[in-house]
Amino acid sequence: MIVRQMEDSIRLIAQHDHARAAGTIVRHWAGVDLIPPPPPEIKGPVWFAVDNHDVGWCKTDESPLYDPETRLPFSFFGITSDEITEIWSESIVTCADFHVFSGYLVSVHFGQLAEAGCRGAPPGALSRLKEFARSQTRRQAEWMKEFSPVEMEMREKATLLLRACDTLSLLTCRAPEISPPAGQIHPLTRCGLNVRPTEEGGLEISPWPLDTDCLELRFPGLTIPGERFESAEDMKDALERAEPGVFVSRVTPLS
Numbered sequence: 001m002i003v004r005q006m007e008d009s010i011r012l013i014a015q016h017d018h019a020r021a022a023g024t025i026v027r028h029w030a031g032v033d034l035i036p037p038p039p040p041e042i043k044g045p046v047w048f049a050v051d052n053h054d055v056g057w058c059k060t061d062e063s064p065l066y067d068p069e070t071r072l073p074f075s076f077f078g079i080t081s082d083e084i085t086e087i088w089s090e091s092i093v094t095c096a097d098f099h100v101f102s103g104y105l106v107s108v109h110f111g112q113l114a115e116a117g118c119r120g121a122p123p124g125a126l127s128r129l130k131e132f133a134r135s136q137t138r139r140q141a142e143w144m145k146e147f148s149p150v151e152m153e154m155r156e157k158a159t160l161l162l163r164a165c166d167t168l169s170l171l172t173c174r175a176p177e178i179s180p181p182a183g184q185i186h187p188l189t190r191c192g193l194n195v196r197p198t199e200e201g202g203l204e205i206s207p208w209p210l211d212t213d214c215l216e217l218r219f220p221g222l223t224i225p226g227e228r229f230e231s232a233e234d235m236k237d238a239l240e241r242a243e244p245g246v247f248v249s250r251v252t253p254l255s
Helices: 015-027 040-052 057-064 080-100 100-117 122-142 149-172 234-241
Strands: 004-005 009-015 186-188 193-197 202-207 216-223 243-253
Touching: 004 100, 004 216, 009 015, 009 080, 015 040, 015 057, 015 149, 015 202, 015 216, 040 080, 040 100, 057 080, 080 100, 080 122, 149 193, 149 202, 149 216, 149 243
Parallel strands: 202 243
Antiparallel strands: 004 009, 009 216, 186 193, 193 202, 216 243
16 A cells, blocks of 8 residues: 555555555656666556556555554555565566466565665565565576476566566655655666656656656545544545545656
């Protein structure tokens, strides 16, 4: 769950809904120097991977849990290593069932996140994350034996494309754990992009990577009344009064 505090309320966006917005981005991807658009032969598996890389979150996000440390619903950054690796594994299996290249892309994506999560992780979590990353490396090696020449050639670029679309979608829905302040230019060095959140809730990008002059992204979600909750019961009561809505964010070129 993406949890964003507003002035007098809390906005919740499910991980899978954020991923579907990433899927909108990938369908308009015209390319930048580091990340070309996917060739027609692999477009279907790439699109499916971007659309569904967070599908493992669906059950968890149906019933937001209370985080006593933040007094908010648990965000995707607040989950345990056992829970997150189980969620990642479900997403990988779902995508691999569609196409081996889809499964490979999502496996690499989460394997990289697991390796990044090892930095500063306590011993128990460190062990779990390392084992997950090792198991995915073995899995990827087996899948590569089935790749077509185009899939083999494009595997690293397609992995970067998934990462770029995922990051841009998280930034447009203002995931607080990774979002710079409005008006501040932030480099996405691995993607070769610069981004700047706007005061109006949009995102500006340079160099412009899309095939349209601007792109409007829509995120289904909930608005919960209140700022913090003293207990799980308080949060449950607020969730019962939550208002569903569709949050809109415009992606435009950075001048």
